[in-house]
Amino acid sequence: xxxxxxxxxxxxxxxxxxxxxxxxxxxxxxxxxxxxxxxxxxxxxxxxxxxxxxxxxxxxxxxxxxxxxxxxxxxxxxxxxxxxxxxxxxxxxxxxxxxxxxxxxxxxxxxxxxxxxxxxxxxxxxxxxxxxxxxxxxxxxxxxxxxxxxxxxxxxxxxxxxxxxxxxxxxxxxxxxxxxxxxxxxxxxxxxxxxxxxxxxxxxxxxxxxxxxxxxxxxxxxxxxxxxxxxxxxxxxxxxxxxxxxxxxxxxxxxxxxxxxxxx
Amino acid sequence: xxxxxxxxxxxxxxxxxxxxxxxxxxxxxxxxxxxxxxxxxxxxxxxxxxxxxxxxxxxxxxxxxxxxxxxxxxxxxxxxxxxxxxxxxxxxxxxxxxxxxxxxxxxxxxxxxxxxxxxxxxxxxxxxxxxxxxxxxxxxxxxxxxxxxxxxxxxxxxxxxxxxxxxxxxxxxxxxxxxxxxxxxxxxxxxxxxxxxxxxxxxxxxxxxxxxxxxxxxxxxxxxxxxxxxxxxxxxxxxxxxxxxxxxxxxxxxxxxxxxxxxxxxxxxxxxxxxxxxxxxxxxxxxxxxxxxxxxxxxxxxxxxxxxxxxxxxxxxxxxxxxxxxxxxxxxxxxxxxxxxxxxxxxxxxxxxxxxxxxxxxxxxxxxxxxxxxxxxxxxxxxxxxxxxxxxxxxxxxxxxxxxxxxxxxxxxxxxxxxxxxxxxxxxxxxxxxxxxxxxxxxxxxxxxxxxxxxxxxxxxxxxxxxxxx
Numbered sequence: 001x002x003x004x005x006x007x008x009x010x011x012x013x014x015x016x017x018x019x020x021x022x023x024x025x026x027x028x029x030x031x032x033x034x035x036x037x038x039x040x041x042x043x044x045x046x047x048x049x050x051x052x053x054x055x056x057x058x059x060x061x062x063x064x065x066x067x068x069x070x071x072x073x074x075x076x077x078x079x080x081x082x083x084x085x086x087x088x089x090x091x092x093x094x095x096x097x098x099x100x101x102x103x104x105x106x107x108x109x110x111x112x113x114x115x116x117x118x119x120x121x122x123x124x125x126x127x128x129x130x131x132x133x134x135x136x137x138x139x140x141x142x143x144x145x146x147x148x149x150x151x152x153x154x155x156x157x158x159x160x161x162x163x164x165x166x167x168x169x170x171x172x173x174x175x176x177x178x179x180x181x182x183x184x185x186x187x188x189x190x191x192x193x194x195x196x197x198x199x200x201x202x203x204x205x206x207x208x209x210x211x212x213x214x215x216x217x218x219x220x221x222x223x224x225x226x227x228x229x230x231x232x233x234x235x236x237x238x239x240x241x242x243x244x245x246x247x248x249x250x251x252x253x254x255x256x257x258x259x260x261x262x263x264x
Numbered sequence: 265x266x267x268x269x270x271x272x273x274x275x276x277x278x279x280x281x282x283x284x285x286x287x288x289x290x291x292x293x294x295x296x297x298x299x300x301x302x303x304x305x306x307x308x309x310x311x312x313x314x315x316x317x318x319x320x321x322x323x324x325x326x327x328x329x330x331x332x333x334x335x336x337x338x339x340x341x342x343x344x345x346x347x348x349x350x351x352x353x354x355x356x357x358x359x360x361x362x363x364x365x366x367x368x369x370x371x372x373x374x375x376x377x378x379x380x381x382x383x384x385x386x387x388x389x390x391x392x393x394x395x396x397x398x399x400x401x402x403x404x405x406x407x408x409x410x411x412x413x414x415x416x417x418x419x420x421x422x423x424x425x426x427x428x429x430x431x432x433x434x435x436x437x438x439x440x441x442x443x444x445x446x447x448x449x450x451x452x453x454x455x456x457x458x459x460x461x462x463x464x465x466x467x468x469x470x471x472x473x474x475x476x477x478x479x480x481x482x483x484x485x486x487x488x489x490x491x492x493x494x495x496x497x498x499x500x501x502x503x504x505x506x507x508x509x510x511x512x513x514x515x516x517x518x519x520x521x522x523x524x525x526x527x528x529x530x531x532x533x534x535x536x537x538x539x540x541x542x543x544x545x546x547x548x549x550x551x552x553x554x555x556x557x558x559x560x561x562x563x564x565x566x567x568x569x570x571x572x573x574x575x576x577x578x579x580x581x582x583x584x585x586x587x588x589x590x591x592x593x594x595x596x597x598x599x600x601x602x603x604x605x606x607x608x609x610x611x612x613x614x615x616x617x618x619x620x621x622x623x624x625x626x627x628x629x630x631x632x633x634x635x636x637x638x639x640x641x642x643x644x645x646x647x648x649x650x651x652x653x654x655x656x657x658x659x660x661x662x663x664x665x666x667x668x669x670x671x672x673x674x675x676x677x678x679x680x681x682x683x684x685x686x687x688x689x690x691x692x693x694x695x696x697x698x699x700x701x702x703x704x705x706x707x708x709x710x711x712x713x714x715x716x717x718x719x720x721x722x723x724x725x726x727x728x729x730x731x732x733x734x
Contacts, residue, residue, distance in 0.1 A: 050689050053681055078691035090686035094704025103700065104690035112693070113726070146704070147686075163690060 001063070003027045004171050004202055009060035009070075011041075011048040018044040020227035021060070024204075028170060031203040033213055033238065036224035037246040042206045043087060045224070046175040049204075050084040051077055064171065079108055083169030085160040087176040092147040097159065100147050101129065101166055108167060132165040136192050154185040161192045172196075173204045178212035190215030210242045225249040297345045300324060303447050306350045310416055310450075313423065323436035323446030330440040336626065337564040337595045342538055347510055349448040349481070405463065410494075411456040412467055415483050418454030425456060429487055433516035433544050433572075441540045445481045445514040452482035452513065457492040457523075466495040466528070466714055484515040488523035488551075495526040497717065509537045511562070517545035517553065521575070524552040530717060532724055533561040535592060543569040550577035556712050557584040559594050560724055568626060570599030573607035573638075580609040585709045588621030588653070589728055597626040597644075597658075602635035602665065613644040614706055617653035618728075625657040625674075635665040646676045647705050649698070699729040 002025035011019040018041045026032055036042050048055045049062060051074035061068045069077050092100075102125055111118040120128075133140055138158055148156055157177055164172055174193070178186050193203065193216050205216060213221075213235070221237040222229050223246075230249055231237060303324050307317040332339055405412060411422060419426050436446035457463060488494055511533060519525045525545065533539050539562035545553040555569035571580030582598035600609035615623035625644040646655035657674050679701050687697035703710070703722050710718045 050685075052685050073694065074685055074688040075691050075693050075697070078689055084689050086686065086689075090680075090682050092683050092687065092701060092704055094707030095700055100687075100690070100700075103692055103696070107691040107693065107696070113696075167690065 001025075003064070005061075005063040006049070007061050007063070009045070009048065009062065010058040011044055011055050012058055013044065013055055017058070018055075018227055019048060022224070022228060024222060024229070026171065026202040026204060028202045029199045030220065031197065031205065031216060031218045032220045032222065033205045033207060033218035034222050034224050035207055035210070035238065035241060037250050038208065040224045041227045042208070042224055043175060046084055046087075046173050046204075046206050049077075049173055050074055050082065075107065078104075078167075078169075081170035083164050083167055083172045085157075085164060085172065085174045085177050087179060089148045089151075089156045089160055091149050093149055095147050096144050097147055098129075098143045101125075101143075101163065104163065104167060128166065132162060135195065136162060136165060137188070138162060153180045154182065154188075157181055157185060157189055161189055165192065165196065168200075170200060171202045171204070173206065175206045176208065177205070178207055178209065186212055187215055210238045213238045223249070296348055298324070298347070298349060298448070302349055306448060306450065309350070310419075312419065315427070316419065319431065319436070320447045320449075323443050324448075326437050327440060327443035327447055330437075330443055333440060333566075336566050336624070337593045339538065339540070339564070339566075342510060344444075350450055408461045408463075409458040410461060410463055411454065413454045415452040415454045415485060416450065418485070422454075422456070425487075426454070426485070429516070429518055430485060431516070433518060433546055434514050434542050439542060441512045442514050442542045445483060445512050445542070449481045449483035449514065452484040452515075453486075453496065453498075454484070455486040455494060455496060457486075457488050457494045459489045460491045461489075462493040463495070466497045468497045480509075480511040480513070482513045484513065486515075486517045486525060486527070488517070488519045488525045490520045491522040492520075493524045495528065497528040497714070498530075509534070511537050511539045511541070513541045513543075515541070515543040517543075519545055519547045519551040519553050521549040521551060523548075524554070526554040526556060527569075528556040528713065528717070530558040530713075530721060530724075531561060531565070533565075535561060535563050535589070537562045539565040539567065541565075541567045543567065544572065545570070545580070546572045546574055547578040547580055549575035550579075551575075552579045552581070554581040555583070555598065556709070557582065557596070558709065558721060559584070559586045559596055560721075560728065561592075562594075563591060564593045564595070566595045568597045568599050568628070570601065570628075571609065572601045573603055573609065573635075575604045576606045578604060578607045580607075582611045582613070583709055583712060584611075584613050585706045586613075586615040586623045587725065587728055588615070588617045588623045590619040590621060593622045593624070595624040595626055597624075597628075599628040600630070600640055602629075602631040602638045602640065602668075605634060605636045605638065605665075607635060607638045609638075609640045611640075611642045611644075612708065613642075614647070614709060615644070615655055616647045616649065616702055616705065617655050618649035620650075620652040620654075622654045622656075624655070625659070627658070628660045628662070629670060630662040631665040631668055631670075633664045635668070637667050638665060639669040641669075641671040641673075643673045645674075645705070647702065648676065648678050649702075695729060699726050702729060 004026040006022055006024040009019050009022040022045060034042060034045065044055060048057060051072065057070050062070050064082065065080060069080065069082065102120065105125065106119050109118050109120060142151065142155055142159065148159065151159060177189055190212060197203065205212065205218065218235055218238065221233060221235060223231040223237065225246065300321055303320045304317060307320055411418065413421065431446065434442050436443045455467065486496060517525055517527065531539060543555065547553045553571045557567065557569055559565045559567065569582050573580055580600050584596055584598065586594035586596045588594040594615065597613060598611040600611065602609065611627055613625045615625065617623045623646060627642055629640045629642065631638055642659060644657050648655060655676055659672055661670060663670060679698055683701055684694065684697050687700060688694060703725055710721055713721065
């Protein structure tokens with residue numbers, strides 16, 4: 001059995017069935033890409049895996065560390081080692097990024113405001129943060145700012161990656177992390193993810209375009225159309241999609257290899 | 265996601281943290297009830313001059329005549345005959361922390377006052393029961409000519425200065441509760457800052473109620489002479505009792521030409537207290553008055569800090585937050601009375617309601633004829649934590665001046681599922697995530713507080729939020 005198993009996952013939004021039985025096995029050390037046209041259920045997959053309240057689970061299970069994560073609250077999933085890099089990171093006014101990162105780290109360490117010995121010390125926190133910022137070639141100017149408040153598209157994605165680096169998940173889901181990014185930002189994100197790649201991390205990249213896969217080479221590619229996988233294979237699938245797009249499964253003739261810049 | 269909210273639970277350790285009480289040990293204890301004899305006895309016990317005794321008796325008459333206000337929260341359950349109007353905790357005032365009675369020190373230890381003392385205090389005027397018992401003034405302040413006393417001492421030691429200003433900003437007849445306070449007032453702070461003197465460290469006072477059915481009627485008077493500056497802070501927490509308790513303070517402030525005064529309050533009365541406070545400042549030419557007002561506790565709060573902008577260039581600000589949990593009604597806001605031209609005012613009000621709690625913003629902007637070229641901006645944001653809670657706004661605007669700018673913005677929102685999901689997706693438990701969002705919502709208020717108060721406020725919010733999330 002794989003480290004992270006999605007079995008026959010079915011999910012709907014507001015009564016509309018979106019995921020119609022998705023099965024996928026991810027082992028740590030592997031990078032999987034889920035590709036698909038608009039409306040195929042890509043974002044639903046990432047939200048359902050993380051436990052967004054707007055998505056109802058109609059069937060299936062997701063097994064990780066002997067638990068069915070579908071039965072867990074989002075925070076429990078996170079503390080178990082699952083991370084979702086959001087396509088649209090949410091603005092939360094009044095809370096600084098520093099405070100957010102510290103609170104998240106403390107939560108992961110089981111600190112609930114009572115047993116101080118579990119809390120990360122200010123010194124330890126600072127040095128951890130400094131180290132990750134250096135590795136990511138990021139400056140600390142956005143740390144005093146409110147969570148994602150007034151961040152540019154690139155800053156938001158960098159902040160997501162920093163959170164991932166700090167929390168050190170075992171399964172990371174990157175939801176359309178490349179959308180709305182200029183090429184420099186894509187390269188930055190890709191480099192950061194490549195640095196984190198290793199035997200302790202399984203990655204699920206969810207993307208419409210093949211562009212980011214030029215920089216993060218997937219081990220496996222899965223094509224999601226209308227709520228289920230229509231094709232599973234190796235990186236060669238991405239090359240094929242780059243040429244032909246999703247036309248063989250949909251009426252749209254939109255090429256998946258779309259290279260035009262969507263700068264956000 | 266969330267099921268129906270559970271009933272409010274202030275936290276099992278609330279009593280330990282904030283609801284503790286120490287045995288009563290009073291030198292003098294007045295009888296319950298309100299009549300001329302009790303008022304005379306209070307005045308006699310304090311050794312007051314005759315004019316004050318008369319002032320009190322006259323105020324009592326006014327109180328008797330005035331009807332109970334019915335335009336706001338429901339006050340009909342207050343039984344004025346079942347309240348102690350004067351209590352005294354110890355005979356003498358202490359000059360230093362060490363001299364404080366042990367039980368009182370214990371009380372403040374639990375509140376963390378000593379740390380505050382070490383870090384920030386320039387002088388402390390801590391009201392325990394109805395009497396100011398502790399008082400210390402830094403030599404520096406005295407050397408600058410700043411007077412920082414409890415109000416009773418100020419009447420004795422500076423009778424002329426006292427009489428010149430006392431009751432001039434809020435006369436007894438202003439409203440029923442200012443009349444009540446004028447009749448039975450006890451304690452509070454008196455501050456005089458001489459011309460051109462800036463007091464750089466906030467002056468602080470802590471108030472507590474600690475006797476069943478005991479009213480707290482402190483009276484504060486602050487005079488900022490020309491070009492001076494002072495920041496006064498009052499913070500309140502109160503023990504839990506079963507029957508109703510009344511807090512009805514009067515705060516009068518005079519801010520003269522070019523002076524600036526900031527008055528910060530964090531009120532956390534226990535949820536059986538009726539908190540009915542009249543706060544008003546007069547701001548003269550180019551003077552600035554800032555009210556920073558946080559209301560967390562009490563059963564009912566009615567409080568509308570106001571600024572009378574008396575001369576050109578005067579500026580008034582109210583920045584307030586209110587938190588209403590189960591059974592609580594926070595009816596708060598502000599009043600800006602523009603009397604002179606070129607005056608400006610802002611009111612920023614943030615309220616949080618949960619578990620059926622109710623917050624109301626009630627504001628009044630008045631621009632008299634001649635108050636031309638004046639500006640006022642009002643912003644109220646309400647956050648509702650569940651469907652059973654309630655928030656209302658009652659803005660009253662009254663403009664008779666020309667060429668004025670008047671803005672009003674109001675929002676009502678809920679804790680967003682998206683924000684909650686985002687924070688939880690990073691491993692932060694739901695209750696903590698909700699607390700973070702609430703603390704973030706009031707951050708514009710918190711950041712105006714000295715650090716220790718900001719920390720304490722965030723802790724109080726956390727306490728209020730505990731066990732409340734379904």
